[in-house]
Amino acid sequence: MANIESDSFLRGAYAGYILDIDLSNRAVEKKKLNPDFARLHIGGKGFVARILYDELSADVDPVSPENLLLFANGPLTGIAPASGRMTVGFRSPLTKTHGYNSVGGEFGLELKSAGYDIIIVRGRSSTPAYITLYDEKVEIRDAGFLWGMDTHETIKAVRKDFDRSAQVACIGPAGEYLVYHAGICINPDRYAAQGGSGAVMGSKNLKAIAVVGTQEIRIKDVQTWAHHYRKILETYLNDPTTQTGRIIGSNFLAEHHNKKNALVVKNLQYGSTDISECNGEVLNERYVKRNRSGCSLCPIACQRSSYIGKGKHAGIHNNGPEYSSVAHLGWRIGIKNLDNIIYNCTLGDRLGLDLENTPCVIGFAMECYQRKIISKEDVDGYDLVWGNEKAVTELLEKIAYRKGIGDVFANGILGAIDHFGPESEPYAMHVKGNDLPPNEPRSGKTYNMRYAIAPRGADHLQAAGVSRSAGSFVANIDDLPPQESMKWFKRLEQASMLVNLLNVCNWAYNSYSSTFEILEEKHDHLREILNAGTGWNLTMDDLREAADRNIILERAINAKYGFTRNDDYFPKRMYEEPCLSEIDDRMNNPYTDFDERLDWYYVYTGVDVETGVPLPEKLHGLGLHHVAEDMEKVKGVK
Amino acid sequence: MAFTVHKTLTIRSEKCTGCRTCEAACSSSHYGVLDFGKSRIRMIRNDDAGLDVVTVCVQCDEKPCIEACPVDAITANDDGTVAISAECTRCGRCKRACPYSGPQPDPKGDSYIVCDLCGGTPACVEWCPFEVLEFSDGYNSEEDAKLRRLVEEIETNNKKALSMKA
Numbered sequence: 001m002a003n004i005e006s007d008s009f010l011r012g013a014y015a016g017y018i019l020d021i022d023l024s025n026r027a028v029e030k031k032k033l034n035p036d037f038a039r040l041h042i043g044g045k046g047f048v049a050r051i052l053y054d055e056l057s058a059d060v061d062p063v064s065p066e067n068l069l070l071f072a073n074g075p076l077t078g079i080a081p082a083s084g085r086m087t088v089g090f091r092s093p094l095t096k097t098h099g100y101n102s103v104g105g106e107f108g109l110e111l112k113s114a115g116y117d118i119i120i121v122r123g124r125s126s127t128p129a130y131i132t133l134y135d136e137k138v139e140i141r142d143a144g145f146l147w148g149m150d151t152h153e154t155i156k157a158v159r160k161d162f163d164r165s166a167q168v169a170c171i172g173p174a175g176e177y178l179v180y181h182a183g184i185c186i187n188p189d190r191y192a193a194q195g196g197s198g199a200v201m202g203s204k205n206l207k208a209i210a211v212v213g214t215q216e217i218r219i220k221d222v223q224t225w226a227h228h229y230r231k232i233l234e235t236y237l238n239d240p241t242t243q244t245g246r247i248i249g250s251n252f253l254a255e256h257h258n259k260k261n262a263l264v265v266k267n268l269q270y271g272s273t274d275i276s277e278c279n280g281e282v283l284n285e286r287y288v289k290r291n292r293s294g295c296s297l298c299p300i301a302c303q304r305s306s307y308i309g310k311g312k313h314a315g316i317h318n319n320g321p322e323y324s325s326v327a328h329l330g331w332r333i334g335i336k337n338l339d340n341i342i343y344n345c346t347l348g349d350r351l352g353l354d355l356e357n358t359p360c361v362i363g364f365a366m367e368c369y370q371r372k373i374i375s376k377e378d379v380d381g382y383d384l385v386w387g388n389e390k391a392v393t394e395l396l397e398k399i400a401y402r403k404g405i406g407d408v409f410a411n412g413i414l415g416a417i418d419h420f421g422p423e424s425e426p427y428a429m430h431v432k433g434n435d436l437p438p439n440e441p442r443s444g445k446t447y448n449m450r451y452a453i454a455p456r457g458a459d460h461l462q463a464a465g466v467s468r469s470a471g472s473f474v475a476n477i478d479d480l481p482p483q484e485s486m487k488w489f490k491r492l493e494q495a496s497m498l499v500n501l502l503n504v505c506n507w508a509y510n511s512y513s514s515t516f517e518i519l520e521e522k523h524d525h526l527r528e529i530l531n532a533g534t535g536w537n538l539t540m541d542d543l544r545e546a547a548d549r550n551i552i553l554e555r556a557i558n559a560k561y562g563f564t565r566n567d568d569y570f571p572k573r574m575y576e577e578p579c580l581s582e583i584d585d586r587m588n589n590p591y592t593d594f595d596e597r598l599d600w601y602y603v604y605t606g607v608d609v610e611t612g613v614p615l616p617e618k619l620h621g622l623g624l625h626h627v628a629e630d631m632e633k634v635k636g637v638k
Numbered sequence: 639m640a641f642t643v644h645k646t647l648t649i650r651s652e653k654c655t656g657c658r659t660c661e662a663a664c665s666s667s668h669y670g671v672l673d674f675g676k677s678r679i680r681m682i683r684n685d686d687a688g689l690d691v692v693t694v695c696v697q698c699d700e701k702p703c704i705e706a707c708p709v710d711a712i713t714a715n716d717d718g719t720v721a722i723s724a725e726c727t728r729c730g731r732c733k734r735a736c737p738y739s740g741p742q743p744d745p746k747g748d749s750y751i752v753c754d755l756c757g758g759t760p761a762c763v764e765w766c767p768f769e770v771l772e773f774s775d776g777y778n779s780e781e782d783a784k785l786r787r788l789v790e791e792i793e794t795n796n797k798k799a800l801s802m803k804a
Contacts, residue, residue, distance in 0.1 A: 078672060081659070297657055
């Protein structure tokens with residue numbers, strides 16, 4: 001059991017309190033956050049990993065009352081630029097692995113202003129409920145009137161019922177129906193998704209959490225804090241890559257990946273296609289009504305608000321879509337009509353679906369249909385040819401309400417493979433049951449190892465590096481021998497983990513940096529802000545060690561659940577076929593030295609090369625003694 | 639004749655992205671903590687309309703807040719700002735009278751709070767990454783040139799329209 005509470009109290013940067021809510025017997029407990037615990041795991045992803053490791057048993061059913069749903073802030077949430085992030089933790093119904101989401105918006109800041117670092121939700125309410133926090137005042141209210149509403153309606157209704165200025169996290173119908181790739185909607189159009197956090201929330205009969213915070217966030221040394229805060233703002237303004245994020249938003253990646261033959265066209269059959277009708281510039285030109293808008297304290301503000309002015313879907317408004325939604329709802333399933341993409345994006349947002357996993361399952365079915373593995377009869381009579389817009393729109397709704405074939409797709413890609421039979425498996429583009437993100441793995445052999453090794457399945461955020469628009473950084477590390485290149489990979493992974501521990505934006509501090517030097521400069525300012533806020537005196541090495549500790553802890557959680565080296569592999573297509581282009585003769589070669597890369601990753605991380613289970617001596621070295629003892633047992637079984 | 643000239647805050651809301659850096663700057667420079675409720679400048683977001691608007695006292699000439707105060711707690715300063723004294727009963731009439739929603743209730747205190755221009759160098763203006771806020775005597779060569787171009791354009795268009803009619 002983690003010693004997460006104590007009598008001593010943390011002042012500065014952290015809010016200092018944990019809220020423990022048991023929905024089964026409607027008990028609410030407020031605990032003090034243990035400073036030693038905070039020092040060891042820093043925040044966000046680290047808090048989530050440690051609490052889940054200590055509290056969940058190895059065989060916990062993800063949609064049972066025994067699973068936990070955690071909302072965790074980091075020390076820098078609300079006190080650094082671009083820090084409107086919050087981490088959600090749970091065991092994933094989709095992949096059965098460790099589950100975590102990072103989400104933007106203003107919920108994290110509001111939660112910290114209300115005086116909490118972590119909310120732990122356990123048990124299951126007997127009737128639909130929603131939780132309201134107004135500083136110390138915590139209530140569990142009846143949500144009968146909210147049940148069945150879509151996410152946007154829910155947010156409005158909660159604000160009417162509770163407080164006009166509340167920040168709301170809620171689920172839509174997809175979460176209520178326990179769809180394995182349902183997300184948690186935070187304010188309209190921001191999502192904590194991947195892995196089915198929405199289904200976990202739905203399984204607890206919890207429709208929403210609403211927060212109003214009016215308390216101050218203490219900072220020990222305001223002058224030092226202000227100095228480094230403004231230094232980071234300056235770095236943003238002087239970095240051209242950050243400017244790209246400001247000017248075009250995440251959709252600049254469409255053209256960029258197309259050039260690299262790295263799009264995920266038609267379920268990863270091709271790496272590039274004609275996107276002249278659906279790239280970032282077209283989106284900005286034709287649909288973006290308002291220039292930009294951002295999460296709390298973010299001076300980059302990459303979010304765009306798009307609006308469909310004419311045609312069948314006229315009047316549809318969406319705070320997005322971001323690149324990955326466009327990629328998955330677009331060329332991954334053969335659609336290039338932005339009207340339809342934006343409409344489906346809004347529909348999915350309202351239904352409470354994760355728009356990464358949901359279209360991917362449809363894409364998988366489309367490839368099975370193309371290869372005649374399944375027929376019309378298998379999928380409720382839909383003609384699942386690439387780009388069938390009507391079918392996709394209808395399927396989104398069927399999945400959210402688990403109707404017909406939607407009930408199968410709602411169990412994620414693993415459920416769909418079970419249903420379609422083993423001959424469909426080679427076309428399922430996933431790792432550990434999580435679908436491959438919209439950057440083709442074969443286009444960057446080192447960088448995209450992140451998909452294979454990430455604890456929650458194919459995850460592009462495991463090691464989000466220096467943006468490729470900056471130059472040839474990633475191409476360079478691919479030229480190095482595996483042993484050297486994986487050393488770089490570890491540094492990128494560390495950098496990503498670090499921003500997730502502090503809970504600041506991965507894009508702002510990693511991806512939107514022109515060079516690795518700028519990235520490190522920003523990280524150093526973050527360290528100064530952390531020290532100024534808490535009064536600690538941490539060095540960069542301390543922070544890197546904390547990142548290593550939590551990277552290996554996440555692996556240990558998966559090892560406890562029974563995941564081994566065998567689960568860290570790509571689908572066969574990545575090793576056997578080159579990635580072709582749909583329009584010209586470019587191609588990316590398949591992975592040839594995957595095993596060697598994986599070996600080196602394990603060596604650098606401190607993981608047993610044979611089994612993929614963390615090594616006890618490494619865990620002892622990082623201060624995780626009880627985890628080390630558990631891993632001895634896990635290792636013995638294998 | 640004696641008269642005073644003072645600089646004022648100008649807000650260019652079309653540039654605002656709603657990042658709330660101004661609020662962070664305001665509360666930290668006044669109170670040494672981050673407390674968005676205690677900020678004298680506020681960002682209001684409308685998700686549906688996709689709008690972010692900043693409200694703050696802009697040192698107007700009319701000062702309807704002074705007139706609206708039933709207990710005469712508000713007085714004018716030389717630099718264009720107003721001061722709210724301890725007499726304040728938090729009735730909120732000043733805020734309702736102000737077209738810019740300048741005065742804000744202090745959530746923990748007994749009175750209303752309002753922008754004091756940080757004694758001449760407003761922190762929000764210094765921190766704003768998008769130049770939404772400007773502290774000047776009202777003359778900005780760049781913006782002014784833009785405006786003049788616009789006026790000229792309209793005038794030439796009008797002339798053209800008139801000559802076509804003729």
